[in-house]
Each structure stands twice: as structure tokens, then as C-alpha cells.
Amino acid sequence: MTVAEFRGSLAAVWQDASVHNDLAFPTLSDEQIDRLRVHGEEEETSAGDYLFRQGDESYDFYVLLAGEAEIVEEVDEDADGECEERVLAAHGAGRFLGEMNLLTGQAVYLSARVSEAGAVLRLDREALRQVIADDPELSELILNAFLARRTILLEGNVSGLRLLGSRYSRDTARLREFALRNRLPHTWVDLEDDPEGEALLRGFGLSPCDTPLVVWGKTVLKNPSNSELAQAVGLDTARISGFLYDLLVVGAGPAGLAAAVYAASEGLRTVALDSVAVGGQAGTSSRIENYLGFPAGLSGAELASRAAVQAEKFGALLSVPRTAVALSCEAIGDGGLTPGCIHVVELDDGSTVEARAVVVATGARYRRLEVDRREEMEGTSIFYAATEMEGEVCRDCDAVVVGGGNSAGQACLFLAERASRVYLVVRGDDLGESMSRYLVERIESSERIEVLVRTEVRELLGDGVVEAVVVEDGESGERRELACKGLFTFIGAEPHTDWLEGTLALDDEGFVKTGPQLGNGHWQRGDRAPHLLETSLPGVFAAGDVRSGAVKRVASAVGEGSIAVKFVHEYLARG
Numbered sequence: 001m002t003v004a005e006f007r008g009s010l011a012a013v014w015q016d017a018s019v020h021n022d023l024a025f026p027t028l029s030d031e032q033i034d035r036l037r038v039h040g041e042e043e044e045t046s047a048g049d050y051l052f053r054q055g056d057e058s059y060d061f062y063v064l065l066a067g068e069a070e071i072v073e074e075v076d077e078d079a080d081g082e083c084e085e086r087v088l089a090a091h092g093a094g095r096f097l098g099e100m101n102l103l104t105g106q107a108v109y110l111s112a113r114v115s116e117a118g119a120v121l122r123l124d125r126e127a128l129r130q131v132i133a134d135d136p137e138l139s140e141l142i143l144n145a146f147l148a149r150r151t152i153l154l155e156g157n158v159s160g161l162r163l164l165g166s167r168y169s170r171d172t173a174r175l176r177e178f179a180l181r182n183r184l185p186h187t188w189v190d191l192e193d194d195p196e197g198e199a200l201l202r203g204f205g206l207s208p209c210d211t212p213l214v215v216w217g218k219t220v221l222k223n224p225s226n227s228e229l230a231q232a233v234g235l236d237t238a239r240i241s242g243f244l245y246d247l248l249v250v251g252a253g254p255a256g257l258a259a260a261v262y263a264a265s266e267g268l269r270t271v272a273l274d275s276v277a278v279g280g281q282a283g284t285s286s287r288i289e290n291y292l293g294f295p296a297g298l299s300g301a302e303l304a305s306r307a308a309v310q311a312e313k314f315g316a317l318l319s320v321p322r323t324a325v326a327l328s329c330e331a332i333g334d335g336g337l338t339p340g341c342i343h344v345v346e347l348d349d350g351s352t353v354e355a356r357a358v359v360v361a362t363g364a365r366y367r368r369l370e371v372d373r374r375e376e377m378e379g380t381s382i383f384y385a386a387t388e389m390e391g392e393v394c395r396d397c398d399a400v401v402v403g404g405g406n407s408a409g410q411a412c413l414f415l416a417e418r419a420s421r422v423y424l425v426v427r428g429d430d431l432g433e434s435m436s437r438y439l440v441e442r443i444e445s446s447e448r449i450e451v452l453v454r455t456e457v458r459e460l461l462g463d464g465v466v467e468a469v470v471v472e473d474g475e476s477g478e479r480r481e482l483a484c485k486g487l488f489t490f491i492g493a494e495p496h497t498d499w500l501e502g503t504l505a506l507d508d509e510g511f512v513k514t515g516p517q518l519g520n521g522h523w524q525r526g527d528r529a530p531h532l533l534e535t536s537l538p539g540v541f542a543a544g545d546v547r548s549g550a551v552k553r554v555a556s557a558v559g560e561g562s563i564a565v566k567f568v569h570e571y572l573a574r575g
């Protein structure tokens, strides 16, 4: 879709959602408003007043008591400051304004302007947090509305950030992934096929070699790092150093998020950090169908954002992008490994975070294919996840998926809805060897999927991007060239434990050993045995895919994250 087409559809999407979606735009009763009154202040408003403005660093929570306010998007601000304005919705008495960024502290994506004079009730962010913590009914109403509004912002493609870059650029892919995984409202202008992209670039006095470019209000960032982008949109404003936390959770996938939710809800001062985004691998899954309680399945992104809101509601601090690079333990008091020991995690920016206990939940990443030219094509046409972003690359073209597990199966089915044909390349003899039956059945009945068993990838063809993959039949030795636009690999996982080598006991494949796996050689305390999920360093626990012997499922990661907190309590109480 070009920028022009998307703009045409934008207001319609928003209007449709605002008219039909009671969850996103509820009207508060007089009684509910009275409960909010004690937390805020009433203010009169005049037509034309802005309650908050797109690009502001933060804003307050407003309930309209009388009059009307419009939600406005200001787009097209170019180098000359020319600005086009579009009214997306209008809200009257009883409605409240704001969305997820009120909780996360991100910058403001839309403006609210009074269109009819009246009055508002204004609560600052701290007061809103208090309401969410103390009033379950209002908490549910407000949080559901915020979540639904963020989804509308994302689905309706409210301009938000504008990202200008080529689909063949690795940095464009990195920035898009960062924006998507962090659910930042944004518009991507692909310089390969959108003529407006060139015009926008000229407007800023820049050329294609300055791309990828992120435009956010008056800020123009040339090929920013993820950290720089996070700073610009207020995603990374929390100061996490300089405190002693009860619990530091490293990695905010399902295991880390569960640990953060349980720890914070049980009163522990908790911080969780992640190098990319909350959600982990699960956040890249288009649909998780086997998670208890969601018979229709739910997207990984939805699971992640709900869990993140839950953790923040209980007071956990979530911080991205922050990468842990080392773990150490500073003994205090009698100098032994006692409860007085402080754990120190060093981050990639050189800062440190200190905590009395740590949960390592850094998960795993998919293994890379052993094939020439892989690195050259990674990021642009070799992928390790199949989400909307990657799916777009293969729309109406062919795609190749490698792997025989459930993740490969899910990716295949997801891509078959977008690509013209999907080849599933499996090394084993039988698809059912390591894939759930329900996926095998759907794959076998899909006309768009061709399964190639006993087959391996031998060669990548293309100029900077994959144009074809050469595969070899393991039995006959016959080679076949599969033309495609994307190669998706799901071939087993490697743990994210480089930063722990030499500090924690790891198994032969690098996964963290815990509890009974430690044996005498790795556990040095004579006064007690290690807790079930405790690592070789007392007070440091491991949960989820990073743990040796883990089941590698969302539900088990969530289970381990929450169980780990039970042992954190025991450690903090008794050492």
C-alpha cells in the first residue's frame, strides 16, 4: 500500500473502530466518575484548547465531564513545517482520553483538542496508577480500553513514526522489527516502490544513502540504533541503575514476564529488562493455539502486551532495549554466599543493575543454517520468525520454510495465506516425527504447501537477497532449485547464555543447569541443596527455554517463571 492509499483508509479504520468498539471507547457512569474525582482535579475547557499534543513527552489522563474533544492526527510535517490535520474521532461527556503510552511513558501519538467548551477531570500518571492498583472495576475498564486503542493505532496505521527505507536494507529490517515488536505505531515507506518516499526524502534535503530514516515530529534520525529510537519515542526513559532491587529479571519473554508479574504482585521490588522487546520468541509467533484458556489462539504480540501491562500494573519496571553482558556477585557482610550477597548485572552501555536475587530468562534463538552466503542475505530475505513483516516480503511469491517442528509448521501455515506457494524442507523422513498432529493435518490438506522430506538446503542463489534455494534429496542426491523471495529457518535453538559463560554451570549445549542437575561439582553450599530452579550461583534462578532440559513451550516458560518466584522468596528469607 502506498502512503496515499493508506492515508485514505486511515480515518475510516479509526471511525469504524470508535463507533463499534465499546471495549476501546467505553462511557463512564456518574458513579465511576465520582470514584475518579478524589484522585484528580476539575478544569474548565475552552474550544481550541489542546489537552495534549502529538509529540509531547507525556500527558495526563482526562475524563470529559462536559463539552467535546476531538482526537487529531497531524501528518506530513516536512522540512518546511507544512502540516496536514485529520480529525479521527470526537468524544463527549463520560469518555476518557489516552492509551497505552500513559502507562509506558512513551511519547504521545495523537493530539486531543477541545471542540466544544466544557470541563474535564484531570489525573496525573501517578494518580492513574493508583486507580489501576486500587479499583479493580475501573482498572479492567481502563486497561482493556488502552490495549484495544493501541491495537487500533497499530491496525489503523496511524502515521506515528515514519520509517523510510528499502525492503532490501538490513537496518530497515532491524528498525521495522524493533517498531513492530515494541508495538510502536509507525508507517513504513518502502523506497523501492513508493514514489512518495523519494519526495519525502527530497523534502528533508536527504538522499537514499542517508536511509533508513526515522521521522518523528520534528526529529529526523538517520539510521538510528534501537537504543536511539527507543530514546526518541520515550520507550527507554526509566532509570534503572542506582537502586537495589529485590529481583532483577533478565529477559522479558513469557518466563521473564511471568516472573515479573508474580514477583511484583507479591510485593518484591522488581525490574525486568530485555535486549529487544517484551514477548521474546512468543512475541514473534503469529498465533499460539495451545496456550491454556485461549481456544481460538492468540497472537504472541497480544500475549506479550497483556503480560507487560499486568507486570507494570503491579509496579514492576520493564526496560528495553537493555542487554545484559555479565553477571557477578558481590559478597557483603560475612563475605560468604549468604543472603547478604548482591548480584550485579552489567549492561551493554556499561551501566550496572543490582539486585538481591536474579531470574535468568534469556531464552534461545533459532540456529543458523550452515550454508554459504547466509550472512549476506540475513535480515533481508532469511528470517527466523514469520510475522506480518516477513509475510509481506513473500506476498504473492514463493517462500521456503526449513524445519520439522511446530514453529516451522506454524510459519508454513501463516505464510501459505500470503505467499503463492510454500515449500517445507524437512531433514527427517516423516513430518509427524516432531510436529503436532493438528499442524501436520493442516499442512497436508493445504494446496499451497509442498512438503519435501529427507531434504536439505545446499545453496543460496541471488544478488544480496535470496532469489532461489537449491535443495538436495538425501536419498537420491537429486538437486532442485526453488525460486523464492524468503527463506524461513526453524531448526532448533541455541541458548542466549554467552554472557553467563564462566559464571554459571552450563550443559554441553550451553543451557543453564539448575537444581538437581548441578550435582556436587557445581554446588558449593553445604548448608542446603539448591532450589529446583536455582543455578550454580545461589540466589540466581533460571526459567524457560534458557534452562537445561526445558520443554520449550510458552506455558512451561510461564510456569517456570512463576515457580522461580517462590524460590526467590525462600532465598530472600533464608539464604
Ligand SMILES: Cc1cc2nc3c(=O)[nH]c(=O)nc-3n(C[C@H](O)[C@H](O)[C@H](O)COP(=O)(O)OP(=O)(O)OC[C@H]3O[C@@H](n4cnc5c(N)ncnc54)[C@H](O)[C@@H]3O)c2cc1C
Pocket: 250, 251, 252, 253, 254, 255, 256, 273, 274, 275, 276, 277, 278, 279, 280, 281, 282, 283, 284, 285, 286, 287, 288, 289, 290, 291, 322, 323, 324, 325, 361, 362, 363, 364, 365, 385, 386, 406, 407, 410, 496, 499, 543, 544, 545, 546, 552, 553, 554, 555, 557
Ligand atoms: C515462531 C515461534 C512460534 C512459537 N509457537 C509456539 C506455540 O504455538 N506454542 C508454544 O507453546 N510455544 C511456541 N513457541 C515457543 C515459545 O515461544 C518459547 O518456548 C517461549 O517463548 C520461551 O519463553 P522464554 O521466556 O523462556 O524465552 P524467550 O521467549 O526466548 O525470551 C527470552 C528473551 O530474553 C531476551 N534476551 C536474550 N538475551 C538477553 C540479554 N543478554 N539481555 C537481555 N535480554 C536478553 C530476548 O530478547 C527475549 O526477549 C514458538 C516459538 C517461535 C519462535
